[in-house]
Amino acid sequence: MMQPLPSDLITVNVDGQDIAVPKGTNMIEAARLASVEVPHYCYHPKLTISGNCRMCLVEMGLPVVDPATKAPLMDPATGKQKINWMPRPTIACATNASPGLHIRTNTAAVQDCRNSVTEFLLINHPLDCPICDQAGECKLQEHSTAYGRGYSRFVEQKNVKPKRTQLGPRVTLDDERCILCSRCVRFSKEIAQDDVLGFIDRGSYSTLTCYPGKQLANNYSLNTVDLCPVGALTSTDFRFKMRVWFLKQTPSIDCESSVGVNTEVWSREGVIYRITPRQNDAVNDTWMADSGRVLFKEVSAADRLSWATLNGVQVTQGKALQAAVDLLSGRGGRAESGAVKGVAVVGSGRSTVEEQFLTQKIAAKLNATVALVSRVGVGDKILVSADRNPNVRGALVTGLIHALPEQKLTALGAAIDAGQVQVVLSIGEDLIAAGLTGAQLAKVAVIYLGTHQNATSAVASVMMPTLTVFEKAGTLVNQQFRLQKFARAVPGLAGVSDDLVTLSHLLNALSGAPLGATLGALWPVIAAEVKVLAHATYDTLPSTGLLLDSTSWAGLPFVEGETLHFKSVRVTGVTS
Amino acid sequence: MAYVVERKPLTLAERLYLPQIFAGLRITLKHLFAPNVTLQYPEERPVIPPGYRGVPTLVRDPQGREKCVSCQLCEFVCPPKAIRITPGSVPADQPDRLHIEKAPQAFEIDMLRCIYCGLCQEVCPEEAIFLQNQYSLSGYTRAEMVNDKARLYELGGTLPDQHYKWDKKKIAAEHGNTH
Numbered sequence: 001m002m003q004p005l006p007s008d009l010i011t012v013n014v015d016g017q018d019i020a021v022p023k024g025t026n027m028i029e030a031a032r033l034a035s036v037e038v039p040h041y042c043y044h045p046k047l048t049i050s051g052n053c054r055m056c057l058v059e060m061g062l063p064v065v066d067p068a069t070k071a072p073l074m075d076p077a078t079g080k081q082k083i084n085w086m087p088r089p090t091i092a093c094a095t096n097a098s099p100g101l102h103i104r105t106n107t108a109a110v111q112d113c114r115n116s117v118t119e120f121l122l123i124n125h126p127l128d129c130p131i132c133d134q135a136g137e138c139k140l141q142e143h144s145t146a147y148g149r150g151y152s153r154f155v156e157q158k159n160v161k162p163k164r165t166q167l168g169p170r171v172t173l174d175d176e177r178c179i180l181c182s183r184c185v186r187f188s189k190e191i192a193q194d195d196v197l198g199f200i201d202r203g204s205y206s207t208l209t210c211y212p213g214k215q216l217a218n219n220y221s222l223n224t225v226d227l228c229p230v231g232a233l234t235s236t237d238f239r240f241k242m243r244v245w246f247l248k249q250t251p252s253i254d255c256e257s258s259v260g261v262n263t264e265v266w267s268r269e270g271v272i273y274r275i276t277p278r279q280n281d282a283v284n285d286t287w288m289a290d291s292g293r294v295l296f297k298e299v300s301a302a303d304r305l306s307w308a309t310l311n312g313v314q315v316t317q318g319k320a321l322q323a324a325v326d327l328l329s330g331r332g333g334r335a336e337s338g339a340v341k342g343v344a345v346v347g348s349g350r351s352t353v354e355e356q357f358l359t360q361k362i363a364a365k366l367n368a369t370v371a372l373v374s375r376v377g378v379g380d381k382i383l384v385s386a387d388r389n390p391n392v393r394g395a396l397v398t399g400l401i402h403a404l405p406e407q408k409l410t411a412l413g414a415a416i417d418a419g420q421v422q423v424v425l426s427i428g429e430d431l432i433a434a435g436l437t438g439a440q441l442a443k444v445a446v447i448y449l450g451t452h453q454n455a456t457s458a459v460a461s462v463m464m465p466t467l468t469v470f471e472k473a474g475t476l477v478n479q480q481f482r483l484q485k486f487a488r489a490v491p492g493l494a495g496v497s498d499d500l501v502t503l504s505h506l507l508n509a510l511s512g513a514p515l516g517a518t519l520g521a522l523w524p525v526i527a528a529e530v531k532v533l534a535h536a537t538y539d540t541l542p543s544t545g546l547l548l549d550s551t552s553w554a555g556l557p558f559v560e561g562e563t564l565h566f567k568s569v570r571v572t573g574v575t576s
Numbered sequence: 577m578a579y580v581v582e583r584k585p586l587t588l589a590e591r592l593y594l595p596q597i598f599a600g601l602r603i604t605l606k607h608l609f610a611p612n613v614t615l616q617y618p619e620e621r622p623v624i625p626p627g628y629r630g631v632p633t634l635v636r637d638p639q640g641r642e643k644c645v646s647c648q649l650c651e652f653v654c655p656p657k658a659i660r661i662t663p664g665s666v667p668a669d670q671p672d673r674l675h676i677e678k679a680p681q682a683f684e685i686d687m688l689r690c691i692y693c694g695l696c697q698e699v700c701p702e703e704a705i706f707l708q709n710q711y712s713l714s715g716y717t718r719a720e721m722v723n724d725k726a727r728l729y730e731l732g733g734t735l736p737d738q739h740y741k742w743d744k745k746k747i748a749a750e751h752g753n754t755h
Contacts, residue, residue: 127741130647130701131678160749164677240663240678243648 012101027092027103028056036105039114039143041121041229042181043093046285047190053121053181055143056092057113061085061102089113114147122148124159124204125230126176134231136244140179159204167197168216170236170290171225178208178232184224191287191382192220208232219380222290226276237294238274247273250489251543253476254292255350255469257377258387259563260478261288262544265296265470265489272296272470272490280544282565283482289384298468299490303453305465306493317464317497324447324462325509327423328366342421343368344412347400348428349375349389351499352474353483354522356391357530358503358515359427360400365511368425371412372405373434376559385479385560393477396553397532404556408435416440423447427503428466430454449502466499467492473519474500475538479560479568481550483533485541624709629694631710632685633732634725635703640734641673643704646680650696650705658689659696675749676742683725687713706735 009020012027014034021030028038029045041053064073064082072081083102089110092103104110122144129135161175180199185208189195196214199206210216216224225233247266252275254261262278275296277288298304308320315323330341345363347356349372363370372395375388395401413436415421424431425447432438432455441459448460457463471492475485492498504517516522519538527533532548560568589595615622624630637643646663664681666673673679696705710731715721723731 126745130649131645131676135647157748160752163675163749240646240665242663243652245652246648 010097010099010101012097012099012103014103015106021097023097025097027058027060027090027095027097027101030097030101031058031092031103031105038092038105039139039147040093041139041143041179042183044183044186044227046287047183047186047227049094050182050186051091051094053117053179054091055114055117057089057117058092058110059085059104059107060090060095061104062098063100063102111147114143115149118144118147119149119153121179122152123154124176125179126158128174128177128231131240132174132177132231133234133239133244134177134228138231139229161207165209166236167210167233168221171216171221172234172236172239173208174232174234175207175209177230179230180206180208181229183227183229184208184233187220187224187227188216188218191223192218193382194218194220197224219289219291219384220287220382222293223277223287226286235274242268242273248489250487251278251485252470252489253390253484253486254288254295255390255476256289256292256295256388257379257383257385258390258392258479258560259284259383259385259566260390260476260480260482260484260545261292261383262484263288263292267490270490272299278543282544282547283478283480283484284383284564287383287564289380289382291384296470298452299470301452304493305450305453305457305463306496308465309460309463311461312458317495317502320462320464321502321505321509324425324464324506327445327447327462328362328425328506329510341423342415343423343425344415344421345370346409346412346424346426346429346431346434347372347395349373349387349392349395349405351391351394351427352472352476353391353394353398353533354474354519354526355427355499355503356395356400357398357522357526358500358507360398361515362425362503362507362510363400365507369412369415369421370400371409372401373409373429374405374407374559376407379561379563381562382564385563385566387479387559390478391476393479393481393550393553394475396556397477397481397548398526398530404558410435412436413440416443419443426450426456426460429456431456449499464502465493465496466502467496472498472500473538475541477548478545479558479563479566481548481553482545483536483541483548484545485538485543618712624711628709628711629692629707631687631692631713631723631731632690632694632696632705632707632728633710634683634728635706635732635735636729637737637740638734641670642679642729643702643737644680644683645676645678645702645704646683647678647701649699649701653695653699655693655695656689656691658686658691660684660686672746673742675746680725683728685723685728687721687723688718702741703735703737703739706732708732 008023010023011018011020012030014031014036017034019034021033028040028043031038038056038058040056042050043056061083064084066073075082135141163174163176165173167173185197188197196210196216200209201207222235225235246268250265252263252265254263261284262280264276264278265272266274275293277284277286279286307314308317310320310323328343343366345359345368347359347370376386377388379386421444423445428450431441446460447462448457449464449466450457451466451468470489473488475483477483501517504515508514515525523537527536536546558568634644646661648661651659651661661680662682666676666679694707697707
């Protein structure tokens with residue numbers, strides 16, 4: 001008999017196994033909870049149901065009740081309630097579970113349905129797998145292996161449809177491969193709010209296309225490529241670059257804004273080929289913006305900094321470090337010896353929590369003023385927020401800053417002009433872009449740690465190269481105060497030390513108290529010193545992140561507006 | 577564990593020694609008049625039997641067109657990881673092949689790694705890679721032993737094609753399809 005259940009749970013029976021599922025769950029998800037896979041193409045958990053692929057046909061039965069008394073009718077043979085099996089199969093995606101629902105997915109009839117649907121889908125599907133970028137992650141390929149007959153009975157000519165259509169700047173469409181599941185159409189309409197895709201013509205002539213005069217050009221267009229169960233929509237950037245089965249997946253975080261979209265970085269032998277979203281139902285569902293997918297190109301950019309310099313001359317990392325320590329501790333530099341040293345630290349909202357923690361330690365040791373540079377853009381209300389720094393909240397949490405950063409470093413400029421600051425340590429921030437003038441920088445000694453060349457790296461007294469987010473591991477705090485970790489996808493540039501190593505060497509040389517240079521060594525220190533991170537460690541951090549207690553910063557006027565799964569408590573006017 | 581080897585005493589014929597002598601002389605005499613089987617390698621070369629697994633090569637179709645579409649299945653299946661392909665698009669100077677879309681930019685087989693297993697030929701969906709009759713490879717450097725795309729096509733030559741799969745697709749695309 002049925003056990004009493006919490007009111008929001010109901011019991012369904014999948015292939016003879018009773019399982020409690022939330023109300024409103026459809027049959028595919030109910031089967032998934034019972035570890036039974038129901039093959040499907042058009043169904044996507046984050047989109048509306050369209051029920052057009054017919055791949056998820058299952059047998060469904062409902063418990064029988066006496067029509068007059070509504071009392072359960074029992075089967076004397078089994079002692080259980082009788083089940084009224086429907087004479088025809090139903091689609092599992094569009095049928096919600098009801099109490100006592102019975103599902104059969106392993107009968108001959110269901111198998112027959114899947115085989116037939118597969119055969120029909122393959123009738124007009126081209127033999128393109130050797131040249132198709134989807135091969136290896138293609139649902140049609142997978143289900144054809146499981147349910148296909150292995151040869152074709154179709155003797156007529158296959159359909160001819162447009163191939164190699166540019167749907168937009170980033171998406172290529174091959175209509176012959178399309179199985180008309182309409183996932184991309186629904187995504188454009190429901191998630192991207194840019195309803196440009198649709199089907200024209202009828203029957204087997206049906207063709208996916210853009211509305212005349214329009215393009216699939218929105219910043220979420222590449223999600224349709226991820227969604228596409230076949231190789232109809234492919235990424236123009238990733239086209240013919242590498243087979244997916246060679247690529248290693250590394251969990252990472254999109255650093256383009258404070259949303260902290262969870263991503264998967266696909267690399268082979270130290271080369272990154274693409275970035276796709278990683279599901280996190282509390283942050284980004286299964287989506288990400290196109291703008292975040294090209295960020296990996298910075299890794300192999302021509303203007304990458306790959307060696308340390310001292311006054312523009314290439315030196316070893318050790319020498320640069322020593323020169324930086326000398327400058328920071330007042331033993332060298334442009335100011336006259338004996339002059340009172342004022343040090344300013346320009347931290348970064350792009351650094352990881354661990355780097356910000358070390359920066360804060362360095363600043364505290366030097367009694368330096370700390371500034372951060374804010375980057376404010378226009379939020380798109382989906383997955384790009386107004387704050388383009390991924391980790392401003394990490395700086396707040398680690399105590400590097402106590403107020404929100406300014407867009408321009410005017411206070412620091414004034415301090416330089418007043419002669420209060422002689423040395424500026426910049427962690428990856430271009431000071432000239434942040435509002436300081438070349439004349440102001442000429443008055444001070446600049447120590448620059450960064451990944452790419454810019455105006456500041458060119459004038460820095462000491463420049464030490466650092467790693468991009470893809471070459472190091474760490475954590476970031478997103479706009480929800482969710483602590484999220486990312487792993488190292490590819491090895492760092494040869495000869496470039498990890499940021500944590502550089503910063504902890506600086507700190508050790510300044511304070512004499514060694515602090516770990518690895519995540520494993522640092523996190524116990526961070527957890528001991530930072531109250532809201534008290535129970536966190538890098539290793540035990542869940543892949544979906546850890547929501548931190550944000551009450552201490554509730555009053556700050558954060559610039560973020562509304563995005564997916566996030567609503568700012570106080571929305572301020574955004575100027576860009 | 578120690579065990580005893582039983583040594584049988586020699587028979588009379590064995591002790592006489594002469595029957596073995598004559599048997600040996602008989603074999604020698606037979607070969608004196610039998611046809612010669614020694615090959616004067618390398619001046620003379622053996623006949624390679626059909627199905628021989630020699631050096632892997634890339635082949636062209638009878639029209640002299642490239643068959644490989646750089647699907648990278650051979651690279652995937654290769655047990656010693658001897659194959660390395662850089663995929664790319666079909667070059668624009670081959671308009672009759674543009675509908676195939678994909679072709680290798682670079683194709684390298686490291687013959688110092690290759691174990692002549694033939695899995696690349698077996699897995700190829702385009703029948704573009706074959707282990708043919710070539711069996712003797714030598715070089716002075718390691719780099720010489722890596723066959724690049726041009727060398728692979730030079731070794732492979734042209735083989736007959738029964739399918740012309742891509743030609744059929746092109747004809748279908750040009751003439752459309754009446755239901």
